[in-house]
Amino acid sequence: MLRMNRLVLSALAAGLLLAGGSRAADLSDSLKKGTPELKSVGALTFGPQGILFVADPQAAAIFAIDTDDHTPATGKDRPKVENVDEKIASLLGVEPKNLLFNDLAVNPISGNTYLSMSRGKGADAKPAIVKVDRTGKVTDFALKDVKFSMTKLANPTEDSKKRTDAITCIAFAKDKLYVAGLSNEEFASKLRTIPFPFTEADKGTSIEMYHGSHGQVETKSPIRTFIPIDLGGEANLLAAYTCTPLVRVPVSDLKPGSKVKGTTVAELGNHNVPLDMIVYKKDGKEYVLMANSAHGVMKIPTEGLDKAAGITERIKDTAGVKFETVKDLTGVVHLDSFDKEHALVLIKTKTGSYNLQTIELP
Amino acid sequence: MFFLLVQRFFRTGAIVNRLLLAMGVGVLLLLGTGCRPSASPRDTERSDGPHVRLTDETGTAVEVAGIDAKELAELQARKLKTDEWTTVFAVYVERDNKVATDQIPVLGDYKIAEGLIHFEPRYPLMRGVRYQAIYHRADLNSVVAHLFIAKPQLPPTVVEQVFPTRDALPENQLKFYLHFSAPMSRGEAYEHIQLLGDDGKPVAKPFLVLDQELWDADGKRFTLFFDPGRIKRGLKPREELGPALMEGKRYTLVIDRGWDDANGEPLKETFRKSFRVLAPDDVPPDAKAWKLDAPAANGAKPLTVTFPKSMDSALAARLVWVTDGDGHKVAGTVALSQEETRWQFTPAQTWKAGKYDLVADTRLEDLAGNSLGRPFEVAASKKVQPETQAETVKLPFESR
Numbered sequence: 001m002l003r004m005n006r007l008v009l010s011a012l013a014a015g016l017l018l019a020g021g022s023r024a025a026d027l028s029d030s031l032k033k034g035t036p037e038l039k040s041v042g043a044l045t046f047g048p049q050g051i052l053f054v055a056d057p058q059a060a061a062i063f064a065i066d067t068d069d070h071t072p073a074t075g076k077d078r079p080k081v082e083n084v085d086e087k088i089a090s091l092l093g094v095e096p097k098n099l100l101f102n103d104l105a106v107n108p109i110s111g112n113t114y115l116s117m118s119r120g121k122g123a124d125a126k127p128a129i130v131k132v133d134r135t136g137k138v139t140d141f142a143l144k145d146v147k148f149s150m151t152k153l154a155n156p157t158e159d160s161k162k163r164t165d166a167i168t169c170i171a172f173a174k175d176k177l178y179v180a181g182l183s184n185e186e187f188a189s190k191l192r193t194i195p196f197p198f199t200e201a202d203k204g205t206s207i208e209m210y211h212g213s214h215g216q217v218e219t220k221s222p223i224r225t226f227i228p229i230d231l232g233g234e235a236n237l238l239a240a241y242t243c244t245p246l247v248r249v250p251v252s253d254l255k256p257g258s259k260v261k262g263t264t265v266a267e268l269g270n271h272n273v274p275l276d277m278i279v280y281k282k283d284g285k286e287y288v289l290m291a292n293s294a295h296g297v298m299k300i301p302t303e304g305l306d307k308a309a310g311i312t313e314r315i316k317d318t319a320g321v322k323f324e325t326v327k328d329l330t331g332v333v334h335l336d337s338f339d340k341e342h343a344l345v346l347i348k349t350k351t352g353s354y355n356l357q358t359i360e361l362p
Numbered sequence: 363m364f365f366l367l368v369q370r371f372f373r374t375g376a377i378v379n380r381l382l383l384a385m386g387v388g389v390l391l392l393l394g395t396g397c398r399p400s401a402s403p404r405d406t407e408r409s410d411g412p413h414v415r416l417t418d419e420t421g422t423a424v425e426v427a428g429i430d431a432k433e434l435a436e437l438q439a440r441k442l443k444t445d446e447w448t449t450v451f452a453v454y455v456e457r458d459n460k461v462a463t464d465q466i467p468v469l470g471d472y473k474i475a476e477g478l479i480h481f482e483p484r485y486p487l488m489r490g491v492r493y494q495a496i497y498h499r500a501d502l503n504s505v506v507a508h509l510f511i512a513k514p515q516l517p518p519t520v521v522e523q524v525f526p527t528r529d530a531l532p533e534n535q536l537k538f539y540l541h542f543s544a545p546m547s548r549g550e551a552y553e554h555i556q557l558l559g560d561d562g563k564p565v566a567k568p569f570l571v572l573d574q575e576l577w578d579a580d581g582k583r584f585t586l587f588f589d590p591g592r593i594k595r596g597l598k599p600r601e602e603l604g605p606a607l608m609e610g611k612r613y614t615l616v617i618d619r620g621w622d623d624a625n626g627e628p629l630k631e632t633f634r635k636s637f638r639v640l641a642p643d644d645v646p647p648d649a650k651a652w653k654l655d656a657p658a659a660n661g662a663k664p665l666t667v668t669f670p671k672s673m674d675s676a677l678a679a680r681l682v683w684v685t686d687g688d689g690h691k692v693a694g695t696v697a698l699s700q701e702e703t704r705w706q707f708t709p710a711q712t713w714k715a716g717k718y719d720l721v722a723d724t725r726l727e728d729l730a731g732n733s734l735g736r737p738f739e740v741a742a743s744k745k746v747q748p749e750t751q752a753e754t755v756k757l758p759f760e761s762r
Contacts, residue, residue, distance in 0.1 A: 042574060057574065058579065087466055089455060090454065090455055090465050090466040090467070090468070091466045091467075091468070091469050092468075092469065092484070092485055093453070093455060093468035093469065093470075093483050093484075093485055093487060093488065093491070093493070094455065094485075094488050094491055095455060095457075095491055098488060098491070100548060100549045102573075102574070118548065118549075119485055120488065121547035121548045121549050121550075121622075121624070122545055122546075122547055122548070122581060122623075122624025122625070123545040123577075123579075123580055123581030123582075123624055124545075124624070125548065126485050128485070138466060140469050140484065142484075160680055161578060161579045161580060162578045162579070162583060162676060162679075162680065163578070163676070163680060164576070164577065164578060164579055166572065166574035166575075166576055167574070168572075168574060182572070182574075182576070184576035184577065184578065184583075184585040184676075185585070185674070185676045185677055185680065186674075186677055186725045186727060186733070187536060187537075187587075187590075187727065187731045187738075188725070221590055221594075224572075242570055242572075242587075242589075242590055242591075243589065243590040243591035243594055243597055243599065244591045244597065244598060244599060245597065267597070267598045268598070273571060275573065333573070
């Protein structure tokens with residue numbers, strides 16, 4: 001679920017170089033060496049400088065971990081690992097049926113893939129992060145003696161064993177981490193923005209999200225997945241809600257304690273459960289690639305998304321922006337950018353096994 | 363019950379290995395409560411060469427014992443790194459009694475101490491999984507052991523309750539809470555839940571399927587949302603398929619017994635909840651309409667609050683509480699009954715004479731997701747305060 005705006009990152013990296021600041025002296029200064037006590041691992045995303053953000057939904061926390069994986073990729077290797085579930089299961093000492101794939105993220109510097117896994121399916125499941133390098137070698141990413149920092153999401157007064165938050169997506173853009181979650185009790189829609197490096201003083205803010213529909217009503221709804229994206233020169237989040245509208249929200253609207261109504265720019269229909277999105281460029285045009293639960297991958301041009309007025313009337317067939325479905329690509333459960341020409345996908349095959357591979361960007 | 367199976371023999375190939383297995387040549391040890399022959403794994407010390415054993419039933423360590431001093435000293439002198447260690451001693455997950463030639467060994471740390479090779483897997487060996495440990499010896503046959511720790515035998519898990527408990531629900535019912543008697547396994551929930559129409563056929567895609575399932579911290583309560591795209595007006599899923607529930611019809615929620623609990627065992631039986639569907643409920647609950655039955659001072663009888671309609675069970679338990687005259691939260695327990703229309707609070711200590719407040723957080727929802735003061739859906743033209751500004755509603759009462 002990487003959803004880092006690469007343009008922003010490149011700009012940030014360039015800025016750092018211009019400023020003459022050494023890499024380590026900047027962001028990882030806020031990290032301390034130790035052993036992060038993760039209760040669970042869920043959504044992942046890379047920030048700059050090989051810093052991996054890991055959501056821990058059970059602890060209601062986000063960890064920033066320095067992967068120390070800063071060596072730029074050399075060569076053209078791209079991973080193709082069939083039955084990756086069997087390989088990871090062997091490494092973690094279980095059968096494939098005892099594993100859950102929670103998310104994946106590709107380190108944009110090295111091209112190594114990080115997968116967040118649950119080893120075991122019961123309440124005592126152990127979190128694990130597994131690394132697959134560009135040649136397809138599967139190793140574990142030991143969460144021991146690493147530089148890290150952590151920020152808690154939960155309001156301490158709300159401690160309850162019953163209430164938990166699923167963290168559906170995290171993304172980093174510029175100097176902020178965006179976190180979307182879903183409560184297992186109230187039907188809330190909170191999007192949290194947290195400045196990074198994490199500080200005690202600023203724990204971030206929570207924004208209530210709304211979207212409209214054809215029927216001229218608006219509701220709160222949890223966000224399922226989102227990406228930071230520049231639209232018409234303005235920083236936006238493109239968010240897919242649990243009830244399928246694709247919504248544009250200007251980042252400048254995300255003010256603390258505010259109620260934000262996004263503009264619905266597309267309706268994805270009933271058979272699309274959005275899982276992951278990436279932004280890419282091909283032949284001078286920009287697209288969003290979106291993995292859906294079972295019905296192929298969708299390619300959505302971003303041209304005009306900034307001007308789309310929003311769907312407020314009943315429209316037959318496809319509403320909003322046009323998109324195409326990449327039909328021969330099925331079973332994609334996770335997706336991330338790999339390089340300029342490729343995306344990395346985790347595919348669940350018809351037999352129930354998993355393949356990790358790259359695909360050419362359509 | 364803990365059950366350990368160790369079969370030890372010299373490995374001359376997989377065929378012999380299987381033959382020996384079939385002949386029952388292996389050494390069988392039964393350990394644990396009930397049917398164990400009073401041995402601990404360490405009692406299996408043997409003097410006839412190296413052998414592999416589990417240190418105990420936690421699966422946190424595997425050892426090679428009985429290595430002669432010279433062999434061990436040679437190994438120690440090699441100062442092996444983890445990658446190199448796996449060519450000497452490795453533990454594998456067995457599949458069909460076999461280990462593939464290119465199989466990745468179980469991750470862990472190695473050391474030589476007290477005359478043993480000691481392997482600590484990064485994660486404890488899992489109960490119910492079969493492992494093969496292989497100790498390779500230069501110019502000698504390998505030593506192979508099959509390791510297995512049986513799963514505990516627990517009473518079968520059942521669905522204890524599904525909320526809401528009533529059998530008539532609004533068309534825009536937002537969610538169910540499934541309460542289990544023991545922790546459940548994650549990752550397969552939606553495969554085992556069906557909604558059947560009155561013709562007995564499954565309703566297509568009624569629920570919100572999330573890759574991150576919504577469990578409580580204990581893994582005993584599962585939250586099942588209806589697909590909000592089928593509830594909200596003017597969205598494509600509802601326009602294409604209609605609402606998941608239709609007023610006037612009957613449905614059955616089926617939780618099939620094939621759903622594994624955390625121990626990997628199926629449920630005791632399939633659970634069914636039948637209900638009929640009423641008109642959609644678009645009216646936010648109004649705290650002013652709640653009836654409070656104030657308890658007498660110096661007693662510990664519960665404060666009873668009656669809601670005019672059923673409320674969300676989890677939220678009513680969490681978002682309604684009592685404060686004393688100084689505004690401090692009163693300790694006690696909440697119980698819901700009468701189809702979640704009766705809320706009762708029993709204080710930990712007796713009520714004192716004086717003023718109290720019943721406090722409700724405005725995020726409290728009814729069955730259709732309408733919260734205090736705000737319906738689930740709002741006309742776009744209507745101004746609504748953001749929730750972050752709304753807080754609580756107070757209803758005073760006095761204990762006399």
